[in-house]
Amino acid sequence: MEIRIQPVDPAKRHPKPADETKLVFGRVFSDHMFMMDWREDQGWQDARIVPYDDLQLDPAAMVLHYGQGIFEGLKAYRWHDGTIHLFRPEKNWERFNRSALRMCMPEIDLAMQFKAVENLLSIDQDWVPHSVGSSLYIRPTMIASEAHLGVRPASEYLYYVITGPVAAYYAEGFNPVKIYVSDEFVRAVRGGVGEAKTMANYASSLFAAEYAKKKGFTQVLWLDAVERRFVEEVGTMNIFFRIHDELVTPALSGSILSGITRDSVIHLAKHWGITVRERSIDIHEVIDAVKSGAIKEMFGTGTAAVVSPVGSISFKEESYTVQDGGVGEWSQKFYDEIVGIQYGEKPDKFGWVYDVKM
Numbered sequence: 001m002e003i004r005i006q007p008v009d010p011a012k013r014h015p016k017p018a019d020e021t022k023l024v025f026g027r028v029f030s031d032h033m034f035m036m037d038w039r040e041d042q043g044w045q046d047a048r049i050v051p052y053d054d055l056q057l058d059p060a061a062m063v064l065h066y067g068q069g070i071f072e073g074l075k076a077y078r079w080h081d082g083t084i085h086l087f088r089p090e091k092n093w094e095r096f097n098r099s100a101l102r103m104c105m106p107e108i109d110l111a112m113q114f115k116a117v118e119n120l121l122s123i124d125q126d127w128v129p130h131s132v133g134s135s136l137y138i139r140p141t142m143i144a145s146e147a148h149l150g151v152r153p154a155s156e157y158l159y160y161v162i163t164g165p166v167a168a169y170y171a172e173g174f175n176p177v178k179i180y181v182s183d184e185f186v187r188a189v190r191g192g193v194g195e196a197k198t199m200a201n202y203a204s205s206l207f208a209a210e211y212a213k214k215k216g217f218t219q220v221l222w223l224d225a226v227e228r229r230f231v232e233e234v235g236t237m238n239i240f241f242r243i244h245d246e247l248v249t250p251a252l253s254g255s256i257l258s259g260i261t262r263d264s265v266i267h268l269a270k271h272w273g274i275t276v277r278e279r280s281i282d283i284h285e286v287i288d289a290v291k292s293g294a295i296k297e298m299f300g301t302g303t304a305a306v307v308s309p310v311g312s313i314s315f316k317e318e319s320y321t322v323q324d325g326g327v328g329e330w331s332q333k334f335y336d337e338i339v340g341i342q343y344g345e346k347p348d349k350f351g352w353v354y355d356v357k358m
């Protein structure tokens with residue numbers, strides 16, 4: 001499918017941020033967006049790149065009532081030589097299609113997802129920041145656009161991709177987080193939509209996250225919804241433990257998002273000869289192992305921060321410091337390796353880097 005291009009009126013360009021090292025995440029957007037529509041009888045049509053603007057949606061658009069919406073999150077990195085690269089983007093496209101399937105939405109073939117993002121990056125290439133650590137965040141989104149009240153899958157969808165520059169997550173070095181174990185509120189339930197990147201999962205996380213924040217914690221550690229015992233995720237990240245010298249992470253149980261950073265950490269660990277166990281982890285085992293020192297490190301993983309070390313964990317009104325509350329050796333090593341590959345400073349041994357054609 002050809003992509004129609006309508007460039008922004010130069011007078012209406014978004015102002016470029018004065019200091020790209022001080023950008024607040026998700027506030028500044030590039031000049032253009034990619035869009036295309038899906039109708040039951042026609043499939044995907046009218047691919048276009050247009051100036052970033054408000055969406056025109058009927059107030060009865062089904063996404064606004066029944067939450068049929070999915071998205072992805074990935075970044076474009078500018079290397080020292082000026083070239084632009086993505087990190088394992090096909091994993092995002094595949095996950096997008098798995099989310100679509102789960103939410104009864106149409107899939108988009110991988111080549112079209114590549115083409116949409118590549119063309120958008122080409123037209124907005126000036127928006128990819130130059131300073132090391134900063135990047136252009138890419139947010140592919142699909143929403144049910146059909147105007148209809150009544151619960152069933154929509155027959156019309158809008159797919160769009162917006163982008164915006166973001167600063168390095170750790171401008172002043174790693175900042176170990178204080179996490180709060182939520183045994184009252186849950187994020188997702190097995191059989192539900194936890195492994196889809198759909199809007200409802202984020203809405204359902206807000207109450208516990210606000211509660212934790214008010215109590216002085218940075219993130220919520222989510223437990224399974226049935227027994228409230230098994231660790232699932234931390235905030236909007238996957239979670240890892242270094243127990244003695246093994247790397248342990250919850251197995252993908254059906255309610256956990258399959259993170260691309262998670263997969264990369266597992267891959268690297270195995271490559272480095274570390275034993276990796278994907279299994280159930282009881283919160284009581286975690287607390288005992290923190291107390292005994294068997295847990296040497298705990299960290300979250302995700303596209304935004306790559307690795308986020310956990311400094312302390314609070315469970316049933318008691319707080320426990322993880323080792324000395326600082327940054328563990330493995331956390332640093334995984335972070336350095338992945339960021340090194342993303343910015344072309346370390347060899348891409350696994351073919352994870354995608355060179356964007358301009």
Ligand SMILES: Cc1ncc(COP(=O)(O)O)c(C=O)c1O
Nearest residue numbers: 236237238257259260261302303
């Ligand atoms: C709920 C949730 N878990 C985990 C992750 C980490 O996934 P990834 O490493 O692909 O960014 C994310 C972020 O996308 C998320 O939203």
